[in-house]
Amino acid sequence: MSAPDAGTSTPVKAQVRNDAQARAVRLGPRSTAALALVSAVGAAAFTWPFLAPPASQLSAHAQDAPWLFAGLLVLLVAVVTATISESGLGPKAVAMLGVLAAAGAALRPIGAGTAGLEPMFFLMVLSGRVLGPGFGYVLGSVTMFASALLTGGVGPWMPFQMVAMGWFTMGAGLLPGPDRLRGRAELLLLAVYGFLAAFAYGTVMNLAGWPFMGTLASSIAFDPHAGVPANLARFLAYCLATSLGWDLGRAVVTVVLTLVVGPAVLRALRRATRRAAFEAPVTFDGPEA
DSSP, X not given: OOOOOGGGOOOOEEEEOOSSOOOSOOOOHHHHHHHHHHHHHHHHHHHHHHHSOTTSHHHHTTTTHHHHHXXXXXXXXXXXXXXXXXXXXXXXXXXXXXXXXXXXXXXXXXXXXXXXXXXXXXXXXXXXXXXXXXHHHHHHHHHHHHHHHHHTOOSTTHHHHHHHHHHHHHHHHTSSOTTTOOTHHHHHHHHHHHHHHHHHHHHHHHHHHGGGGTTTTTTTSOOTTSOHHHHHHHHHHHHHHHTHHHHXXXXXXXXXXXXXXXXXXXXXXXXXXXHHTSOOOEEEEOOOO
């Protein structure tokens, strides 16, 4: 068998893979560690009423603790955002982040004050799905910050909202089958996730506001001197009495918008992602014989 002629050998080809969905941010070890840290501290900030023993100093300062956690969460969100940005949030991703955060912040006031009708949640689900968990966390946090400034909703609850929405959007990016699942099956997956996550968001935000009640409603307020079972019963009663209707409205709107306009929004986001070319994974084939 004769060797191939060096003068007629075929040049090496670069073949761009189109099967894998591009990500605006690829999470590295530092970004993942920062996300894990802020999520752990965030979980403690939300659930401390059930974690602190009745005789602890934290329970003795029940009215001060949410403020301390709010300040800590602001710093941690800033740290994780800076870490993710350093890991690869380039100019194109920043531009995409600005557009989607502005759209989400503009959508939020549309249903504010009306039975929890908040259309921004479906956009966060679809954006996290297309652009990945790292971008999703930053998008959720930045969108809540921007909407708080837009609506005048700045307060001790804002850092908790930023963390909770970051989780909400990041979770959509962690759903299975981002590169293969399409069509009706994907829409159903996103609708189910949006429905459950809308209730989860309302529940964790209830945890953030519940300790502030003090003695305003003694039968359902947090009691720093009571044990976990008693406070859990109080918290469930608080959720049923104050937010069940809001959470249901948010969940239904998220499902309806996902099923009705979701296909068009997903196509637009994926088209924009391809054109932005955040990353171009390339494989090389050897010279043809």
